[in-house]
Amino acid sequence: MINRPFSLFAAWIGTTLVAIRAVPLVLHSAAHIQLGIIPPSLLTNAYILLVLFVAPVVAAGLLWTRQARAGAWLLFWSMLGSLVFELYNHYMVMSPDHVSQIPAGSWGHVFQITAAATAVLEAAGCVLAAYFLVGPLRPAPHQASADQPAL
Numbered sequence: 214m215i216n217r218p219f220s221l222f223a224a225w226i227g228t229t230l231v232a233i234r235a236v237p238l239v240l241h242s243a244a245h246i247q248l249g250i251i252p253p254s255l256l257t258n259a260y261i262l263l264v265l266f267v268a269p270v271v272a273a274g275l276l277w278t279r280q281a282r283a284g285a286w287l288l289f290w291s292m293l294g295s296l297v298f299e300l301y302n303h304y305m306v307m308s309p310d311h312v313s314q315i316p317a318g319s320w321g322h323v324f325q326i327t328a329a330a331t332a333v334l335e336a337a338g339c340v341l342a343a344y345f346l347v348g349p350l351r352p353a354p355h356q357a358s359a360d361q362p363a364l
Contacts, residue, residue, distance in 0.1 A: 220276075220281045220349060220350060222349055223276055223281060223285065223345045223349045223350055224273075224276040224277045224281065226341065227272070227273055227276045227284070227285070227288055227341065227342070227345065228273040228276060228277070230334065230337065230338050230341060231269045231270060231272070231273040231288075231338075232273075233334065234269065234331060234334040234335065234338065237326075237327040237330035237331050237334065238265065238266070238327070238331050240323055240327045241323075241324065241327035241328060241331060243320075243323070244320045244321075244323040244324035244327060245324070247320040248315065248316070248320050248321065248324060250309050250310055250324075252310075260298065261298075264291055264294040264295055264298065265291075265294075265295045265298070265299075268287055268290075268291035268294075269287075269288060269291045269292065269295075269338070271284075271287060272284045272285070272287035272288035272291055272342075273288070275287060276288070276345075281345075281350050282346065282350050282352070285342045285345040285346050285350050286342070286346065288341075288342040288345075289338075289339055289342035289343060289346070291338075292335045292336075292338030292339045292342060293335075293339050295331070295335045296332060296335035296336055296339065299328065299331055299332055299335065303328040303332075304328075312324070312325045312328050312329075
């Protein structure tokens, strides 16, 4: 059994992180569109939709239920998957999506700032979800009930 006050704390903090991260994520998507940098494959677009957008929202919803640990795991993996994807595409591989290749101008600055902001928030999401799993959402040790004999 999970301690309910601590699971509410995890739900509030996790949901707040997902909501805050949505702001630079949506702005970054708008910058992609304005700059004409559209991911070339259907698979990449599906990954972006499911891992970067949908999974964190589902995770935040699960944090409010009896499946809060599953929500914390989903939050961890979606944030890690987002972080690795964004670090690789924006900072490692040289492509039109690399922050150094973005043209100067207002949308270029939005792109660069939001790329960094989402990476920081996703790293924070990984740390926060890991903390939830070993702290507030850690299952209580199984205690033998009065009608169960001790082994």
